[in-house]
Amino acid sequence: AAQRQTVDFQAEVRQVLDLVIHSLYSNKEIFLRELVSNASDACDRLRFEALGDEALYEGDTELAIRIDVDRKARTLTVTDNGIGMSREEVLENLGTIARSGTRRFLERLSGDQARDASLIGQFGVGFYSAFIVADKVTVLTRRAGLGPEHGVRWESDGEGSFTVENIERPERGTQVILHLRKGEGEFLDPERLRAIVRKYSDHIAFPIRMQAAGGDGYETVNRASALWRRPRKEISEDEYKAFYRHVAHDFDEPLAWVHSRVEGRHQYTLLLYVPRRAPFDLWDRQQRRGLKLYVRRVYITDEAERLLPAYLRFVRGVVDSDDLPLNVSREMLQEDRRLGVIRNAAIKRVLDLLERMAEKEPEKYAQFWREFGAVLKEGVIEDAANRERIAALARFASSATEGEAQTVSLDAYIERMRPGQDAIYYLTAESLAAARSSPHLEIFRRRGVEVLLLADRVDEWFVAHLPEYKGKRLRNVAQGEIDPAALGGEEAAREETASTGALEEALAKRLREALEGRVRAVRASRRLVESPACLVTDEGEISVSFGRLLKQLGR
Ligand code: ADP
Ligand code: MG
Numbered sequence: 001a002a003q004r005q006t007v008d009f010q011a012e013v014r015q016v017l018d019l020v021i022h023s024l025y026s027n028k029e030i031f032l033r034e035l036v037s038n039a040s041d042a043c044d045r046l047r048f049e050a051l052g053d054e055a056l057y058e059g060d061t062e063l064a065i066r067i068d069v070d071r072k073a074r075t076l077t078v079t080d081n082g083i084g085m086s087r088e089e090v091l092e093n094l095g096t097i098a099r100s101g102t103r104r105f106l107e108r109l110s111g112d113q114a115r116d117a118s119l120i121g122q123f124g125v126g127f128y129s130a131f132i133v134a135d136k137v138t139v140l141t142r143r144a145g146l147g148p149e150h151g152v153r154w155e156s157d158g159e160g161s162f163t164v165e166n167i168e169r170p171e172r173g174t175q176v177i178l179h180l181r182k183g184e185g186e187f188l189d190p191e192r193l194r195a196i197v198r199k200y201s202d203h204i205a206f207p208i209r210m211q212a213a214g215g216d217g218y219e220t221v222n223r224a225s226a227l228w229r230r231p232r233k234e235i236s237e238d239e240y241k242a243f244y245r246h247v248a249h250d251f252d253e254p255l256a257w258v259h260s261r262v263e264g265r266h267q268y269t270l271l272l273y274v275p276r277r278a279p280f281d282l283w284d285r286q287q288r289r290g291l292k293l294y295v296r297r298v299y300i301t302d303e304a305e306r307l308l309p310a311y312l313r314f315v316r317g318v319v320d321s322d323d324l325p326l327n328v329s330r331e332m333l334q335e336d337r338r339l340g341v342i343r344n345a346a347i348k349r350v351l352d353l354l355e356r357m358a359e360k361e362p363e364k365y366a367q368f369w370r371e372f373g374a375v376l377k378e379g380v381i382e383d384a385a386n387r388e389r390i391a392a393l394a395r396f397a398s399s400a401t402e403g404e405a406q407t408v409s410l411d412a413y414i415e416r417m418r419p420g421q422d423a424i425y426y427l428t429a430e431s432l433a434a435a436r437s438s439p440h441l442e443i444f445r446r447r448g449v450e451v452l453l454l455a456d457r458v459d460e461w462f463v464a465h466l467p468e469y470k471g472k473r474l475r476n477v478a479q480g481e482i483d484p485a486a487l488g489g490e491e492a493a494r495e496e497t498a499s500t501g502a503l504e505e506a507l508a509k510r511l512r513e514a515l516e517g518r519v520r521a522v523r524a525s526r527r528l529v530e531s532p533a534c535l536v537t538d539e540g541e542i543s544v545s546f547g548r549l550l551k552q553l554g555r
Pocket of ligand 2: 034
């Protein structure tokens with residue numbers, strides 16, 4: 001039974017569709033890049049699944065992508081002989097958006113086209129971009145390994161619903177047919193299409209074929225070789241950028257990348273990118289599909305969690321190993337030591353890249369830090385072996401800077417320390433504004449001693465894992481006794497001798513009685529200049545702000 005059914009798009013899909021059509025119109029040719037990218041992913045996945053089950057090839061091992069036009073019917077068709085989709089997969093992939101946090105992301109949209117267009121880049125719209133130029137899209141597909149009667153036809157005008165029905169389909173793989181809107185005739189012009197393919201999809205590792213000009217058979221339009229396997233100096237910036245958009249599913253350009261081939265006992269290639277903008281689900285620590293693992297050019301998985309630690313989950317790219325067996329299993333990915341070697345190399349390359357950027361291109365680094373700083377800081381907690389390197393990359397707001405920007409490194413702080421100052425001082429708070437107006441800063445301000453102001457969630461853990469840096473202790477100004485003498489500077493001696501008077505002692509006593517059982521002690525102190533009182537915890541104890549944070553998290 002064909003079982004034709006009409007299904008409403010999930011609400012999120014309708015919103016994304018609307019957004020894509022309206023905000024990306026000025027860049028409409030990218031729809032072809034997205035469809036070719038999907039076709040290439042589908043070929044990758046077939047090749048991988050066929051490693052374990054040769055029969056999936058159904059006798060046709062020549063994986064390729066085809067682009068055809070029909071001027072009379074005004075259709076543009078992208079065909080692949082990749083993995084294809086079952087009916088369930090069609091319903092799931094072409095009707096819903098499964099990424100967690102999608103709704104929250106969409107709520108942030110403003111209706112301002114330019115802004116939304118750049119936001120949608122973080123999202124990666126893919127398939128739905130077909131509706132920029134088409135008023136009807138038909139997908140014919142059959143999953144490799146299922147019989148011809150398991151073909152599926154999906155069709156939609158991109159308005160609110162789609163239809164699915166089973167069809168007979170001898171060919172495995174997927175065919176996407178775009179019925180072009182009025183005025184989009186340029187996409188029926190083979191020359192125009194060739195130019196678009198060369199511009200965006202030259203790096204695709206499978207051949208992209210189009211009817212030859214003379215009408216005699218198909219010719220390959222792209223270079224059709226794995227970009228990361230080519231020598232660095234033969235790859236142009238534009239090629240690196242185009243490849244990034246494909247692997248990262250990002251509309252934007254990358255911020256930076258590093259490409260290296262490692263020869264030796266283990267041989268492998270790394271091509272790692274740092275994106276320009278954080279994806280909307282960066283905080284979803286489960287969302288770790290940034291790196292694709294290949295073995296000798298064959299795609300294996302994008303779920304090899306061990307390839308990168310969580311604090312580098314923003315990195316995108318490709319790892320291609322010469323040594324791992326092709327039939328590498330999930331369990332092996334957990335245990336194989338070669339993967340550990342690659343992981344350490346990847347960490348090193350990324351940290352090298354960031355250090356170089358921080359030194360040579362501070363503005364670019366500032367952009368990186370704005371987007372990913374709070375994630376990188378997790379590294380101090382997660383990666384003991386690289387703790388000092390990561391700490392050196394960290395940037396903070398401080399009492400010596402203004403505004404929200406985190407620009408002060410620990411090294412810059414140390415350089416500015418006053419003679420005689422014994423520690424790196426910091427204050428944690430729920431917000432930067434709260435930190436800036438804290439009474440704990442008064443004595444430090446007065447003495448001209450800089451205090452780092454930490455208001456990111458991860459900061460409490462960061463300082464808990466970094467007791468010292470380059471031999472200097474990190475000290476919370478809201479904890480324990482602050483000995484004014486240890487702050488350095490000239491006023492030290494004078495203030496040191498000014499003892500607290502009997503009046504203060506009497507006041508402290510009354511407060512102690514009034515707050516009985518709620519505070520451990522009330523002390524007259526020289527650390528305040530303008531405020532009458534502040535809360536202090538003992539050293540080694542959880543700070544007031546950390547206590548609040550843990551409460552919020554329900555711990
Ligand atoms: P993405 O590529 O980022 O996953 P897309 O919107 O481009 O998102 O595609 C959505 C999903 O639809 C893909 O993840 C894939 O599962 C499926 N899909 C799209 N095109 C194809 C195709 N040509 N062959 C097989 N599956 C496809
Ligand atoms: Mg895609």
